[in-house]
Amino acid sequence: MPLGFNDNIISDFRTNAGVLGGPFAGWVLLLLTTTGARSGREHTTPLGFVEDGDRLLVVGSAGGSDRHPDWYRNILVNPTVTVETGTETWQATAVAATGEERDALFAKVVAVAPGYADYQKGTDRILPVVALYRLPEDTYTPPTRLDALADELVAIHDWLRGELAALRGGLGARTTPVLTVELRKHCLTFCSAMAVHHGGEDAGLFPYLTREFPDKADAFDRLQREHGTVARILGELQELLARLDDADPERLRGEFDRLAAELETHFAYEEEQVLPLLRASA
Template identity: 50%
Template sequence: MPNDFNQTVIDEFRANAGRVGGIFEGARLLLLTTTGARSGAPRTTPVGYLPDGGERVLVIASAGGAPRHPAWYHNLVADPRVTVESGVFTYEAEAVVLRGEERDRAFARAVESDPGWAEYQAKTTRVIPVVALREIPAGPPDIPAAKSVGDAVRLIHDGIRREFALVREEIAVSGPGGLAAQLRVNCLTVCQGLRHHHEGEDAMMFPMLGKRRPELAPVLDRLRDEHLAIAALTARLSTLVDDADADPRTILPEVDRLLAELESHLAYEEEQLIPLLDG
């Protein structure tokens, strides 16, 4: 069973689609459910994560620099099939412990982004593990908090807003000079996720709505055009961010331009489509 503190975080996380306050406010957090190595029972723990491209996220078994690995790490080593709750989506994943240079590069990125990871490593003689959680494809997305199709769209949009807001804040507080490696990964990952979301709407939701409601053609045409415009902005931002010497002061106006276009698009889509999806 989770301790009282963890259970409070878990309850707040699930009640607010991944948003929590206190010491985790504004942090990247997920709920990781492993199978107890001894008990065989499901064990859920809130853990921080690092984006690592569109296919996986990374979690670090720091335990605050304690001398022993956390229980969740021992559990996933015994059974690497885990469940991940992102706040919007819930999915099954395979846990892979990174080894050698791959682990060291990932941990170095984490330290560059937050020196607290280095402080944890300095407190213990064990090598703090880095674990990749790779989603196992399993059909349509699972959005447990959604009460309706329209609500699912809103939750996905809010998740996109939250991720871009985190990236914008990270860029804004960066000093002059090149972007940190992890920040580049964060930005490229959220841009990739947005592109995939829009491609899914273009391929599935919009054609379905167009067949059922022909009068929606002007709305759907506008949304498709906006997808193309936003794709051009994300492509430009990705090109800038991919430059190791990119200056945050140059990138931030591009982020703000993208966010303004994106918010206008999301608001219009919600206004026009959610009432129909729920009706």
């Protein structure tokens, strides 16, 4: 699609709060801003979307081209994106579906927008389906009982520990296509949960606690840096799982062990630093 064509849509979208006119009248789109996988620069693309519960689904159709669109390659490297829908602008985590989950989500999209089926027929490339999960806003309103938040934090950490252990255990049984698909799906769910959990802490909980306990600012800085380390490991892990059939089992297990060690260190430090503050504020 010509660059000028997209520029006209973006300009019209932003000028009229998402309501398009002229030749684009009636189109319902969002604007997706990604970070270039190589350049590191921001790129904005108008896309059709389908609502699916609390997430939005977009398809890397590229008009039926045999090449994945640039925005899709960008989110595989940098999954944090900006979404504009009418008068709203918000941050999201972009998660590409795979296997049976991708097929089920593509069927949902086609049921609403049948044109995507025609795009798929026009290429041997499997059109990717990407779910956009909204991240919490920058503002944070503390709950009435911070000790309840402390309990929730421990529960989330324990759940994530259990999910990681289940993923590690699944590596010993990845000999059938069905189990391979389930492992990929399980990993995407885990990675998405980690992104949402850390995104909420970075955008809300940590800034709030930093204001309340400025002497602990260094601890929150360290926790946020560790979030970046975990995100990089998760990205490497997803790349390995995308090539699960050809990946070296020992390397996969090594990546899981590395992730588990990083997470356990992170969780232990966070619980040591954050839980006493939440308990003391109750």
